[in-house]
Amino acid sequence: MNYKKIAGSRRGLGQWHTLWLRDDHLLAVQSTGYSEEYARYYLKDIQAIVSRRTVAGKVWNAALGLLLVLSVIAALSTEDPGLKVLAGILGGTFLLFLLWNLFRGPTCRCHVVTPLGVEELPPLDRIKSVKKALDRLCPLVVVLQGEIGRDEMAQLARAAKDAPPAAKVAGSSAAGPQNAASSYRGGWHLAAFLLLLAEAAVSSLQMLHNSKALLALSACLCLMFAILAVMALIKQRDHLVAPVARWMTWGGMATMVAGSTVGYFFMVFLTIEQLGGKGVAITQSEMLEHYGAIQPAQHPSFAAFIVTYAIVSAAIAIIGVIAIGIGRGRAARSLP
Amino acid sequence: MTLAALRPAAVCCTGCGNPLPGELYNSGRPLPCDNCGAKLEVEAFPALFRGTGPLKGGEALTVENEASCFYHPHKKAAVLCSACGRFLCTLCETDLAGRCLCPTCIDQGRLTEGIEQLVTQRPLYDSLALSTAVLPMLFFPITVVTAPIAIFLALRYWNRPGSILPRTRFRFVLAIIIALAQVAGWLAVLYFQVL
Numbered sequence: 374m375n376y377k378k379i380a381g382s383r384r385g386l387g388q389w390h391t392l393w394l395r396d397d398h399l400l401a402v403q404s405t406g407y408s409e410e411y412a413r414y415y416l417k418d419i420q421a422i423v424s425r426r427t428v429a430g431k432v433w434n435a436a437l438g439l440l441l442v443l444s445v446i447a448a449l450s451t452e453d454p455g456l457k458v459l460a461g462i463l464g465g466t467f468l469l470f471l472l473w474n475l476f477r478g479p480t481c482r483c484h485v486v487t488p489l490g491v492e493e494l495p496p497l498d499r500i501k502s503v504k505k506a507l508d509r510l511c512p513l514v515v516v517l518q519g520e521i522g523r524d525e526m527a528q529l530a531r532a533a534k535d536a537p538p539a540a541k542v543a544g545s546s547a548a549g550p551q552n553a554a555s556s557y558r559g560g561w562h563l564a565a566f567l568l569l570l571a572e573a574a575v576s577s578l579q580m581l582h583n584s585k586a587l588l589a590l591s592a593c594l595c596l597m598f599a600i601l602a603v604m605a606l607i608k609q610r611d612h613l614v615a616p617v618a619r620w621m622t623w624g625g626m627a628t629m630v631a632g633s634t635v636g637y638f639f640m641v642f643l644t645i646e647q648l649g650g651k652g653v654a655i656t657q658s659e660m661l662e663h664y665g666a667i668q669p670a671q672h673p674s675f676a677a678f679i680v681t682y683a684i685v686s687a688a689i690a691i692i693g694v695i696a697i698g699i700g701r702g703r704a705a706r707s708l709p
Numbered sequence: 710m711t712l713a714a715l716r717p718a719a720v721c722c723t724g725c726g727n728p729l730p731g732e733l734y735n736s737g738r739p740l741p742c743d744n745c746g747a748k749l750e751v752e753a754f755p756a757l758f759r760g761t762g763p764l765k766g767g768e769a770l771t772v773e774n775e776a777s778c779f780y781h782p783h784k785k786a787a788v789l790c791s792a793c794g795r796f797l798c799t800l801c802e803t804d805l806a807g808r809c810l811c812p813t814c815i816d817q818g819r820l821t822e823g824i825e826q827l828v829t830q831r832p833l834y835d836s837l838a839l840s841t842a843v844l845p846m847l848f849f850p851i852t853v854v855t856a857p858i859a860i861f862l863a864l865r866y867w868n869r870p871g872s873i874l875p876r877t878r879f880r881f882v883l884a885i886i887i888a889l890a891q892v893a894g895w896l897a898v899l900y901f902q903v904l
Contacts, residue, residue, distance in 0.1 A: 376874050393874060402874065407837050409872055410830045420757035421720045426739055426748040481750075484723045486757070491723065500750075507752055518755045521715070527731030529758050532717035613725055616747050 376400060379506045380496035390495040394509060397517070399485070401494060412492070414485050417517045421486040422494075422510070424503045428620045430480035436627065437471040439681065443635070450674040477501065557612040558704065559697040562622060565601035566693035568594055569625050573687035580679050585665035595629055602626050615700040621693035628689060632682045639675050640664045715758035720751055768799065780812070790814055825873055834866035835880035842887040856891035859884050 379399075380392035393400040399414040444464030448457050483497035497503045572594040579587050605622050608614070644663040648655070655663070669676040719728040727744035729751060739748040768785040776786040778798035786796035790811035802809050806826045810818070818824030842859035845851045863881045 400873075404833075406833070407840075408830060408832045409874075411828060411873065413826065418756060419754055420718075421734075421751055421753040423720055423723050423752075424739075424750045425723050426750075482723065486720055488756075491721070503750070511752070514754050521755045521758065523735050525715075526734045526753055526758070529715055529717045530719045530729070530731030530734060530753075533719040533728065613745065616724065616745060 377509075379509055380494075380502050382496060392494060392496040392506065394506075394513075396513065399494075399510070401492075401496070403495075414487060414492075416510070416514050418487050419485055419514060420488065422483065422503070422507060423486060423491075424481040424483045424497065424500065426500070427480045427482055428616075430474060430478070430499075432620065432624060432627070433474050434471060435624075436631070437467050437474065439631075439685070441467040441471060443678065443681070446674050446677045450677075557608055557614075558701055559614060559618060561601055561605040561608050562614065562618050562693060563697050565598055565605050565622065565625065566690045566697070568598040568601060569629075569686050570690035570694070572598060572629075573683045573690060576679055576683040576686065580669050580676060580683070583665060583668055585662060588661060588665045595633060598625070598629060602629075615696045617696035618693055618700060621689050621696060624689045625686070625693065628682070628685050632686070635678055636682075639678060643667050643672060643675060715755070718757050720753060720757065722747060722749060724749075792818075822870060828873055831870065831872055833872060834862060834869055835871055835876075835878065835884070838862040838866070838884035839880045839887075842884040842891070846891075852891045853895050856888040856895070859888035860892075863888070 376393040376395050378391060379394045382389040382391045388403055388405050391402045391404070393402060397416055399416070399419070401412040401414070403410045403412075441464055444460050444467060448460035448464060451457055451460065477499050478501045480498055481500050481503060483494045483503050484491050485494055497506055572591060575587060575591045575594060579591065602622055602625055606626075609619050609622065640660065644655070644660050644667075647663050647667065667675070669679050719731075720734070721728055722742040722745060724747040725742060725745035727742060729742060729749065733740045733749060733751045734753040735751070737750075739750045741748055768787070769783060776796050778784040778786050778801055779795040780801050781798050784798035784800065787799045788797050788802050788809050789795070790797055790802075791808040792810055792814040795811050795813075797809070797811050801811055803812070803815055805815065805824065810824075815824070815827070819827045822828050838859050841855050841862060845855040863884045867878070867881060
């Protein structure tokens with residue numbers, strides 16, 4: 374029997390992963406385009422397939438939706454037909470990606486459990502693809518391993534609660550209960566979320582009255598948030614942090630990067646507009662001065678951007694703070 | 710399969726490493742982990758509850774002229790190596806792809822890539838040849854050098870085992886055609902320049 378592809382490719386940085394099935398084993402292929410690496414999981418050895426839901430798909434939906442809204446606002450607010458077409462093309466592209474992401478369904482991370490450990494199956498990154506793969510895999514596994522009823526499995530698993538675990542996650546970000554009792558209580562995360570909340574407040578103030586001082590304060594807060602968020606991301610690699618807080622940290626970083634990038638473009642274009650579109654060479658400091666003098670109320674697209682940025686940042690920060698608080702509460706209750 | 714023949718075991722959460730409760734297994738819907746709250750779906754198989762079984766040590770010889778293992782002269786031969794025919798004890802036999810092989814044959818198979826099940830990586834020379842033919846076209850003067858290289862790569866590695874996945878030699882053929890077209894182009898330029 375030849376290999377049959379059971380899961381599409383997931384592209385990483387310069388490499389992609391595919392999953393293939395043969396009558397007696399699963400083949401995970403990691404390809405760079407010029408070479409392939411193979412990992413075989415024999416069906417008789419597979420103990421379990423575990424899929425864990427992730428919020429990556431929702432984050433993509435939110436990001437693409439936000440970009441779509443911004444494109445629509447930009448298309449409606451500009452008079453220039455060229456810019457209208459450009460914003461339309463960008464909006465259409467974001468809409469296509471959004472629909473494609475919605476069609477592919479919720480995201481997950483899938484692992485295969487064998488007697489030698491737990492390995493991730495990168496191509497199975499959607500619930501749909503996991504279900505499809507299991508539909509093809511299970512009949513073959515049943516032929517090789519036989520069947521056990523659900524109740525019997527539950528009974529054996531309950532008995533194992535006192536026994537040592539069958540397998541631990543290799544290279545897991547938080548592998549083992551020892552991490553559950555770690556000393557980290559989410560301090561870096563909390564500080565980062567509070568700074569993000571402060572940044573959202575400053576952005577709201579900018580909406581009311583923009584000034585050079587507020588601009589400088591916002592830039593400082595962004596920089597401090599970036600440092601704290603990086604520290605939090607390092608911490609969450611090795612410690613048990615609530616999944617929501619983990620994703621909010623990534624979400625906060627993404628919002629900050631997207632906000633800074635879009636904000637920079639606004640700064641350049643609005644300054645050019647303020648200077649009357651003439652080819653005048655100005656320094657970065659002069660540009661900041663001009664930017665600080667721009668009042669968002671006079672530019673609907675700029676105002677929409679600031680309001681969206683402030684709302685998203687505040688939402689992420691509040692959800693993150695609540696998640697850390699709940700996590701601390703749970704940790705306190707689980708202490709003997 | 711009787712319940713007595715099985716051992717208790719539990720799958721751990723892939724997020725926090727905490728053992729998962731039995732209610733999560735094969736439930737067909739995502740349920741939260743007790744510890745971290747991550748939503749998980751677990752498809753467990755009987756292999757989880759089977760032990761690894763006792764280790765095979767090989768049976769010692771009881772009679773002087775009994776057939777012995779090639780690698781362990783004091784152990785009783787149990788099987789023949791499917792590749793070289795050596796006598797093997799139960800300690801030395803390895804079941805691989807439906808064949809019983811001895812350690813030497815497995816090692817040979819690994820080195821010569823003769824046993825597909827032991828191949829862990831493969832270079833894709835067809836993709837390399839095609840890239841060598843196509844990518845330099847972005848800066849066409851260097852095709853004078855890269856076209857012959859692409860033809861060489863395609864011919865040199867034509868018979869070399871490539872990917873173990875279903876794949877044709879289409880890339881090799883395409884690389885040769887493109888590279889030959891480039892060579893023909895350069896020859897034409899040379900011919901008309903000389904004329």
